[in-house]
Amino acid sequence: MAYYGFLNGQICPVEQLAIGATDLGLLRGYGLFDYFRTYNGRPFQWDWYWQRFMNSAAMLHMTVPIQKDEAYRTVMTLIEKSGGGDVGVRFVLTGGYSPDSISVLQPNLMMMAEELPPAAHSQHENGIKVILDEYVREMAEVKTTDYKRVIMLATAIQAAKAQDVLYHKNGEISELSRSNVFLLNGNRLITPNRHILHGITRKTVLQLAKADFVIEERPVLLSELYDADEVFTTSSTKQVLPITQIGDLTIADGRPGERTKYLHERFEELVSNW
Amino acid sequence: MAYYGFLNGQICPVEQLAIGATDLGLLRGYGLFDYFRTYNGRPFQWDWYWQRFMNSAAMLHMTVPIQKDEAYRTVMTLIEKSGGGDVGVRFVLTGGYSPDSISVLQPNLMMMAEELPPAAHSQHENGIKVILDEYVREMAEVKTTDYKRVIMLATAIQAAKAQDVLYHKNGEISELSRSNVFLLNGNRLITPNRHILHGITRKTVLQLAKADFVIEERPVLLSELYDADEVFTTSSTKQVLPITQIGDLTIADGRPGERTKYLHERFEELVSNW
Numbered sequence: 001m002a003y004y005g006f007l008n009g010q011i012c013p014v015e016q017l018a019i020g021a022t023d024l025g026l027l028r029g030y031g032l033f034d035y036f037r038t039y040n041g042r043p044f045q046w047d048w049y050w051q052r053f054m055n056s057a058a059m060l061h062m063t064v065p066i067q068k069d070e071a072y073r074t075v076m077t078l079i080e081k082s083g084g085g086d087v088g089v090r091f092v093l094t095g096g097y098s099p100d101s102i103s104v105l106q107p108n109l110m111m112m113a114e115e116l117p118p119a120a121h122s123q124h125e126n127g128i129k130v131i132l133d134e135y136v137r138e139m140a141e142v143k144t145t146d147y148k149r150v151i152m153l154a155t156a157i158q159a160a161k162a163q164d165v166l167y168h169k170n171g172e173i174s175e176l177s178r179s180n181v182f183l184l185n186g187n188r189l190i191t192p193n194r195h196i197l198h199g200i201t202r203k204t205v206l207q208l209a210k211a212d213f214v215i216e217e218r219p220v221l222l223s224e225l226y227d228a229d230e231v232f233t234t235s236s237t238k239q240v241l242p243i244t245q246i247g248d249l250t251i252a253d254g255r256p257g258e259r260t261k262y263l264h265e266r267f268e269e270l271v272s273n274w
Numbered sequence: 275m276a277y278y279g280f281l282n283g284q285i286c287p288v289e290q291l292a293i294g295a296t297d298l299g300l301l302r303g304y305g306l307f308d309y310f311r312t313y314n315g316r317p318f319q320w321d322w323y324w325q326r327f328m329n330s331a332a333m334l335h336m337t338v339p340i341q342k343d344e345a346y347r348t349v350m351t352l353i354e355k356s357g358g359g360d361v362g363v364r365f366v367l368t369g370g371y372s373p374d375s376i377s378v379l380q381p382n383l384m385m386m387a388e389e390l391p392p393a394a395h396s397q398h399e400n401g402i403k404v405i406l407d408e409y410v411r412e413m414a415e416v417k418t419t420d421y422k423r424v425i426m427l428a429t430a431i432q433a434a435k436a437q438d439v440l441y442h443k444n445g446e447i448s449e450l451s452r453s454n455v456f457l458l459n460g461n462r463l464i465t466p467n468r469h470i471l472h473g474i475t476r477k478t479v480l481q482l483a484k485a486d487f488v489i490e491e492r493p494v495l496l497s498e499l500y501d502a503d504e505v506f507t508t509s510s511t512k513q514v515l516p517i518t519q520i521g522d523l524t525i526a527d528g529r530p531g532e533r534t535k536y537l538h539e540r541f542e543e544l545v546s547n548w
Contacts, residue, residue: 005295018292019300021279021384026293027366028421029303061426090375092301095425100391101364102452104425110295117374138412139422146420147302148413151369151378152335178376 004081005112006074008065011081014112023108025094027101031145032056033092036200037116037236039274041084043075044236048200052143053091059142062093062107071111078113088114088237092145117237124264127244127256128163128233130176131156132222136169140195150177164233166246168222169195179235181243183220183228184259189213192220201234201267208266213259225249230257232264239271240264278355279386280348282339285355288386297382299368301375305419306330307366310474311390311510313548315358317349318510322474326417327365333416336367336381345385352387362388362511366419391511398538401518401530402437402507404450405430406496410443414469424451438507440520442496443469453509455517457494457502458533463487466494475508475541482540487533499523504531506538513545514538 002013025031034053036043043049050068057064066074075089092110099105135149153165164176174195175181180202183190189209191202206215225231231243231251240263242256276287299305308327310317317323324342331338340348349363366384373379409423424431427439438450448469449455454476457464463483465476480489499505505517505525514537516530 007295014295017295019295021281021288021291021293021366021386023300024425026297026300026305026368027307027364027419028425029305029419030422030425031300031303033301060422061429090301092295094300101388102421102425104428112295114375144422145301145303146422147376148304148334148418148420151298151302151304151376154378155335 003113030095039271082113127242129245130166132247179233184230190216193217232260277387278352304369312360313545356387401516403519404440406521453507458504464490467491506534
């Protein structure tokens with residue numbers, strides 16, 4: 001099955017999608033993206049993802065060269081041409097082709113349907129391990145394409161038999177490389193509110209949790225991990241995924257906690273009816 | 275006149291050079307580059323530029339998929355096909371095509387001949403103005419493709435009728451957006467030695483200046499700008515370019531200084547015989 005993509009009006013299989021060498025996303029890292037997935041063939045939380053994409057573009061002083069309705073229709077076309085099953089969808093907006101390798105003229109917009117990563121049942125059952133890294137993303141609130149750091153850490157993550165990295169700086173934790181982090185301490189659900197990309201799954205989980213937990217969105221200290229009963233991470237593809245080991249620290253008894261499972265079940269209910 | 279480029283073995287006009295949409299340079303900002311120019315048809319300081327490119331690649335855990343000799347021959351071919359006159363040459367190495375948008379398999383290497391920017395005689399005669407920005411490049415020592423910051427500052431630079439930006443952080447100056455900075459104070463030639471990209475023109479100027487100046491490569495305070503007799507910037511295309519205004523601060527009498535001119539003349543002598 002070929003997955004289909006869109007670039008400036010043209011639709012073709014993703015492997016045929018190519019961008020010119022003078023694109024500022026390529027030459028200058030001047031680009032942003034967003035990524036969402038479908039459930040039952042429908043884009044999950046489309047309105048929120050679209051708004052975040054628009055916000056990222058505004059922060060990078062770029063205009064998105066397509067209207068929301070047309071973008072939605074294009075996404076539905078890409079899904080259909082890609083076989084009609086559930087997919088991931090990636091939007092990429094770059095500074096476009098530049099005559100002098102620095103000036104922005106007209107952004108380039110790509111949209112691509114992608115195969116979803118395989119379901120990680122054993123990770124949900126056993127929890128994952130993450131390593132710690134002292135780092136904070138530049139412009140963390142904007143979904144820029146800058147993910148050099150985690151690619152450079154790939155070997156260290158593998159060597160530690162870990163699955164990801166948790167960033168911290170000045171004694172505060174922020175986020176994993178591509179997902180948000182939550183702590184549970186008794187009835188309190190705690191998550192950092194700064195130096196993070198404001199995840200749509202994070203926002204969804206906060207809504208789902210409102211009825212059962214006291215929610216604290218605030219700066220979170222690295223040292224609070226020692227007191228946490230449960231830790232989990234959220235993202236479009238990870239949903240609600242337990243973290244049971246952070247560097248040398250085992251969270252509680254090293255098994256996924258009941259409240260994390262409860263929240264994941266609430267999330268699965270929501271998406272099964274999407 | 276078409277300028278020619280190279281991508282993974284293929285040579286064609288740069289405007290036909292295209293890279294697939296799943297390239298990690300595009301999707302994840304995982305890329306580095308280098309840029310040099312020719313004088314009299316010969317790459318300037320080729321050995322140094324090649325070494326820096328190799329060093330950048332090593333820092334990003336990537337292997338350059340071409341040997342030095344073959345790279346040199348390819349550069350000469352690009353120059354010849356582009357008309358044989360002096361050109362700029364850009365090397366770009368990215369993380370390559372990724373099956374899952376994050377794993378590195380095989381880097382992509384592009385090399386492109388580019389038109390040189392027009393000679394900036396009036397800037398050399400009058401000096402340039404720069405604005406100040408509190409910032410330090412992430413991994414400044416590595417020539418990554420991350421230049422979002424200066425692109426985002428383009429409007430502020432224009433509004434200030436300035437030509438570039440000087441970065442400073444924690445009271446220390448580092449570099450301009452794409453060039454190094456030097457101060458002259460009496461007979462002392464002072465330039466930052468950290469949080470910078472180690473410019474080849476910077477290195478060349480330090481060699482040229484050795485006989486006539488006391489050289490200080492060290493951390494340089496923002497406050498030292500107030501005492502500077504002369505300030506200039508160096509890069510492959512700017513050579514030795516006077517800075518006469520930094521934010522609200524006029525350097526000395528606001529005219530390019532004699533020692534900056536002297537160093538620029540030494541530089542022009544060197545390249546005229548290259």
